[in-house]
Amino acid sequence: MGEVITFTSGKGGVGKTTTTANVGVGLSLLEKKVVLVDTDIGLRNLDVVMGLENRILYNLVDVLTGRCRVKQALIRDRRYPNLWIIPSSCSVDAKNSLSEAQMKSLLDSLKQEFDYILIDSPAGIDEGFHLATFDADHVVVVTTPQIASIHDADCVLQLLSRRAKQEPRKTQEVSLLVNCFRKSMVREGNMLDLPDICELLDAKLLGVILEDEEIIISQNHGEPVMGRHSASEMCYQNVARRLAGEELAIPDYIRRRTLFSRILFGNSARKLV
């Protein structure tokens, strides 16, 4: 049985799609069978980020409304061994006619085939957000250290916990992912540090993604950042390993380790939170 993991955020532009794409690639490199589902109806982006925009025949709306079979909408990413995507649609016509039941039946059939179903949620907290999160086993709230993004992340976290109380369907794991983290700005005291963010939001930290120019360059090419040997690659791979069940400490990026302390205490990552 596959696990459904949804990446959501409240605020737009914090890196949901980028995270979904790269964590998905990371999981597929761990030899898991992965499908990425773009649920941002009307504003499809996941296929563009992955460079698969020319291979779309059918999309999520076609599957949900029964215009095609699930298999027909799955696009295989030939660069990776176990990776598929279901793109979203460009037209907004069907946006409000999609139901929970349709989504659930799609996810149930994907669970039979795949180890991980990663859902890229739309920004905002309306219908699309609900459709992307209601049946997830694990909801990952993506935030940057910017104040508006953290504020929106808090709204989403509260919404999720309220919903879990009101309509307890199943236990849903919720965790936090901090994106676009700049070590230098935190050292200068101009950016919130991880312990601060975790304390403010009172959420479990799944991982940290360092700010990286290579993200923009790789997306221009229509490629994930994985395999480009840049700062964020290891971060994404670590998130993928944690999602796959590995116990992996989040390294302390701020307190610099001197050579002396590394010799004395070992080179292993220090657990931060």
Added chain:
Amino acid sequence: MCHRTKRRFQEKQSRAAEASGGIAKERLKLMIDAQKRQLDDDTLNLIRQEIGSVITKYVDIEPENVEIRIVLKDYPSNRS
């Protein structure tokens, strides 16, 4: 001196041509172009209906037994 400056300038230009920004622009041009040409579902249905009525005019067949698929060959992101 002049030659070196010229060479540097050319190197810089060729690097700019290889850089990813140009690739992004090219991809976006294609996507936006395809998007503009994309027909919405209502128009597609109308085309199907009209072609169907033309066929039933010449061939003795019930309209519900006619299935029409529209494939725009040049635009790979278009749905058939």
